[in-house]
Amino acid sequence: MTEMLETTQTERNLHIPKKRTRPLVVSLILFGGIFALIFGIMLSVSFGAADIDFATVWEAVFRYNPELTQHQIIQEIRLPRVLGGVLVGAGFAVAGALMQGMTRNPMADSGLLGLNSGAGFALAICFAFFPGLSFGMLILYSFLGAGAGAGLVFGISSLAKGGVTPVRLVLAGAAVSALLVALSEGVALYFRVGQDLAFWYAGGVAGTKWFQLKIMLPWIGGALLGAMMLSRSITMLSLGEEVAVGLGQRTGLVKLAGTVIVLILAGSSVAVVGSVGFIGLIIPHLTRFLVGVDYRTIIPCSAILGSLLVVFADLAARMINAPAETPLGALIALIGVPFFLYLARKERREL
Structure with a gap:
């Protein structure tokens, strides 16, 4: 009888996210966010060193004429750039949401926990020792580097007395990130591949090409779909591992699947955009504040808000000091550092 009451009470806990979910706000973010994203894409394609009106953008997209210079600028430079920003923003935001849900760590982010620096170190190794690698192979090595960086962070933080805590994770992440960045710079200087890594350090989507999008779209698209399929399990896990186990969830399998998805999202994004942090920290918190704690709504809303952040930040990076460009990572850090x-x-007050 006691076990039945405990099970009933645990099942009721599952309805907590549903009660806190705000359907109207979710609809506004999903539909309004999509319209805002389309508008942002149009603005981003139109404005730059050479301003192009919306009518020309429309013609370049739907009636492309390779003989017109403006059509070439739109098709070969600006469209892949802004679409790359959409994918990368969604990837970083959903990766952060999954990490925060699985670890119940409010400060979890791919940049803070060593994934970005690990992927960057793997890229430095590739540029130095395997300069002829295809972009697809670079993404695979980014996955491995991101996994190694995260493994070091979690391993070091677990050595301390008392086990892993959010603050220890962040401190270990800062130390491991600094080490991997220093090693990357050392490799770049010794093997003279600093120019190849310069774009990665600055962070940005300026160099995105169509062939990169074709390679990263299946990875990020598939990982986002996997995150949605895993969302209900992440919601239960975010309520506490005991609750999830009590409901018969195989928490180890869920964490493994979630970790693989995070590595794919973060590794693919870093391979394209470089060292841009804080997207996965800011967006999930903002999304939870707006829509509640159900990851079936947090994940799609985070994807849209993350894309919006990167698209408009990239537009601002081009417009602030035109014709020169401000690094995208620096602009997002202006928001991310105070938030962190x-x-x-x-978190310190709550300890």
Whole structure:
């Protein structure tokens, strides 16, 4: 009888996310966000060193004429750039949401926990020792580097007395990231591949090409679909591992699948956009504040808001000091660093 009451109470806990979900806000983000994203894409394609009106953009997309210079600028430079921003923003945001849900760590982010720096170190090794690798192979090595970086962070933080805590994870992440970035710079200087890594350090989508999009789209698209399929399990896991186990969930399998999805999203994004952090930290928190704690709504809304952030930040990066470009990573860090300090202060109060 007691076991039945405990099971009933646990099952009721599953309805907590549903009660806190805000359907109207979710609809506004999903549909309004898509329209805002389309508008942002149009703006991003139109504005730049050479301003192009919307009518020309429409013609270049649907009636492309390779003999017109403006059509070439749109098709070969601006469209792949902005679409790359859409994919990367969604990838980083959903990766952060999954990490925060699985670890119940409010400060989890691919940049803070060593994934970005690990992927960057793997790219440095590739540029130095395997300069002829295809972009598809670079993405695979980015996955491995991201996994190695995350493994070091979790391994070091678990050595301390008391086990893994959010603050220890962040401190270990900062130390491992600094080490991997220093090693990457050393490899770049010794093997003279600094120019190849310069874009990665600055962070941005300026160099995105169509062939890169064709390679990364199946990876990121498949990982986003996998994240949606895993969303209900992540919701249960975010309520506590005991609750999830009590409902018969195989938490180890869920965490393994979630980790693979995170590595794919973060590795693919870093291979394209470079060292851009804080997207996966800011967006999931903002999304949870707006829509509640059900990951069936958090994941799609995070994808849209992450894409919006990168698209408009990239547009701002081009417009602030035109015709020169401000690094995308620096602009997002202006928002991300104060937000991180706020979270760290809040977490310290709760310890």
